[in-house]
Every structure is written in structure tokens, then in C-alpha cells.
Amino acid sequence: MLIIKDIKSLRKVLDKASRQEQKIGFVPTMGYFHEGHLSLMRQAKKECDLCVVSIYVNPKQFGPREDLKKYPRNLKRDVSMIDKENVDILFVPSDNVVYPKSYLTYIDVEKITATLCGRFRPGHFKGVATVVAKLLNMVRPDIMYLGQKDAQQVAVLKQMVTDLNFPVTVRVVPTAREKDGLAMSSRNVYLTAQERLEAPVLYQALQMAAKRIKQGERSSFQIVRSITNSITQQSQGKIQYVECVDPNNLEPLKTIKGTVLIALAVFFGKTRLIDNVIVPIKKT
Ligand code: PAJ
Numbered sequence: 001m002l003i004i005k006d007i008k009s010l011r012k013v014l015d016k017a018s019r020q021e022q023k024i025g026f027v028p029t030m031g032y033f034h035e036g037h038l039s040l041m042r043q044a045k046k047e048c049d050l051c052v053v054s055i056y057v058n059p060k061q062f063g064p065r066e067d068l069k070k071y072p073r074n075l076k077r078d079v080s081m082i083d084k085e086n087v088d089i090l091f092v093p094s095d096n097v098v099y100p101k102s103y104l105t106y107i108d109v110e111k112i113t114a115t116l117c118g119r120f121r122p123g124h125f126k127g128v129a130t131v132v133a134k135l136l137n138m139v140r141p142d143i144m145y146l147g148q149k150d151a152q153q154v155a156v157l158k159q160m161v162t163d164l165n166f167p168v169t170v171r172v173v174p175t176a177r178e179k180d181g182l183a184m185s186s187r188n189v190y191l192t193a194q195e196r197l198e199a200p201v202l203y204q205a206l207q208m209a210a211k212r213i214k215q216g217e218r219s220s221f222q223i224v225r226s227i228t229n230s231i232t233q234q235s236q237g238k239i240q241y242v243e244c245v246d247p248n249n250l251e252p253l254k255t256i257k258g259t260v261l262i263a264l265a266v267f268f269g270k271t272r273l274i275d276n277v278i279v280p281i282k283k284t
Pocket of ligand 1: 028029030031035036039040056058128145146147148149150153173174175176177183184185186
């Protein structure tokens with residue numbers, strides 16, 4: 001595996017690969033890998049000739065009171081984890097490579113960034129869209145791999161890719177979970193033992209809701225209420241939001257008609273966890 005830190009060296013390797021008509025798969029990450037990240041890399045290896053992974057903890061997507069400073073970083077651990085995954089290139093740019101002092105340009109995807117997590121993390125998706133646009137221009141992949149765990153990020157980046165005509169296909173990979181259902185996240189290391197014990201209630205509540213929808217429940221209010229009740233009754237989790245929305249445009253659904261995305265964000269102590277499920281139903 002090549003570890004590359006600057007754009008010029010990256011382009012040199014990738015230009016050669018493109019000349020040889022190799023298909024390039026790209027997995028953007030902020031590192032501190034877990035099975036979720038690895039599942040994206042495995043999918044990229046399956047479908048592409050070359051798998052490029054980036055690690056960059058993007059300061060522009062963290063709010064002033066968020067965890068940028070304490071976000072877990074361990075390049076040595078990450079390198080040893082992906083050595084086994086046959087990743088071809090690990091791109092690890094530093095802040096001055098991504099955002100030189102003269103930096104002025106931002107990408108603002110409207111509307112769908114104002115709902116769900118966007119309501120509570122102003123500027124977050126602007127930071128995400130900006131860094132991913134830059135990384136796409138640096139790597140120029142054929143396929144970019146994103147995790148369903150971050151459903152709003154998927155919607156925002158798909159919209160950006162379409163609106164700005166990025167010549168890339170977006171592939172979405174299912175959420176990797178711990179044995180007890182907790183969605184894998186680099187932030188799970190922040191959880192205390194008690195919080196970790198309680199956190200699987202999120203997925204249990206989402207699954208129970210999915211079951212109720214499959215059994216015929218069509219009221220988002222009832223679905224949200226049942227999820228809220230399970231979480232508050234079974235844990236110390238403090239709910240930020242639970243919502244039923246259209247998975248493509250993220251618009252709230254009062255009545256569940258087609259496929260629904262149920263998304264939530266819950267604080268366990270200081271740690272904010274997100275999770276979601278997509279429940280496919282036939283339109284009635
Ligand atoms: P990060 O949180 O490191 O996640 C990198 C990729 O892994 C994202 O596409 C995310 O959705 C996916 N991922 C995270 N947990 C997952 C899980 N349990 N199962 C499947 N996929 C999972 O998301 C980011 O970084 C950043 O916002 C980034 C896109 C890199 C821009 O800075």
C-alpha cells in the first residue's frame with residue numbers, strides 16, 4: 001500500500017492508472033477505522049481495480065463546540081488495519097494541503113442540509129460537501145463509496161454530485177453493526193461502559209418501528225412516539241430528533257406512503273449517536 005500525503009504524488013500514480021484504464025474506487029474517511037469503513041473498502045476492491053482511501057479529519061465540518069480536538073486519530077492503527085484489506089493508496093493530506101491559507105470557496109447544498117442533523121449542526125454539511133468536492137477533484141474516482149449510517153450525508157453528496165456534474169457514481173453500503181445492533185462509529189469509543197450497554201436500544205427501537213410499519217402502521221406520529229418511548233424508558237439517552245422522512249429529498253412524511261427513512265440522533269452523555277433504517281413499502 002502506498003501512503004501519499006501530497007496531491008502531486010497522488011496525481012502521478014492515479015494518472016498512470018487512468019491511462020491504463022483502471023477503474024478507481026474511492027472511500028473518503030476521517031480515519032479511526034472500524035468494520036464499517038472496512039466494508040466500504042471491500043466493496044471498492046470488489047468493483048474496482050484500484051482502491052483509494054483518504055483519511056482527513058476535516059475541521060470545516062465540526063462546529064465550534066464539537067469534538068474536532070478529541071476526535072480519535074491513530075494513523076499507525078489505521079495503516080495496520082487496512083494493510084490486510086489490500087487497499088492500494090492511502091491518501092493522508094494535511095490541513096495545509098486541503099485548505100491553504102488563501103482558501104475561500106465553499107459548497108452549500110441547499111434545503112436538504114437544513115433538516116435532521118443539519119438543524120443541530122449548522123455548517124456541518126457545508127464542510128462535508130466542500131471537502132468531498134475537493135477530494136473528488138484530487139482523486140477523480142469512477143465510484144465513490146459511502147455508508148448508509150450517515151443517511152443525510154449520502155443524500156447531500158448525491159445531490160452535490162448531480163448538481164455539479166461530478167463524473168462519479170455514488171455507491172451506498174449498508175450500515176455495519178456490532179453484534180448487539182449498535183451502528184459502528186469512530187465515536188463509540190467515547191461511550192462509558194454503562195452508555196455502551198444502553199446504546200443498542202437505538203437500533204432495537206428502529207427495528208421495532210420498521211416492524212410496525214410492515215404490519216400496517218402509517219402514522220409517522222405513532223412511529224416517532226413509539227421510538228421515543230422505547231429509548232427514554234430503556235436508557236438515559238437524550239433524544240435530539242426522531243423523524244420519518246423521504247429518503248431522497250429528506251422531506252418529513254406525515255403519512256408513510258412509499259419507502260421511508262427513519263432517522264434519529266440521541267445523546268448518551270456527551271456522545272451524540274446517529275442511526276437510521278430504510279423501510280421499503282409499496283405505495284398504496
Ligand atoms: P467517517 O465518519 O470516517 O466515515 C467514512 C465513511 O464510512 C462514510 O461514508 C460513513 O458513512 C461510513 N461509515 C461510518 N460508519 C459506518 C457503518 N457503521 N457502516 C457503514 N459505513 C459506515 O463520514 C465521514 O467520515 C466524513 O463526513 C467524510 C465523508 C469523510 C467527509 O469528511
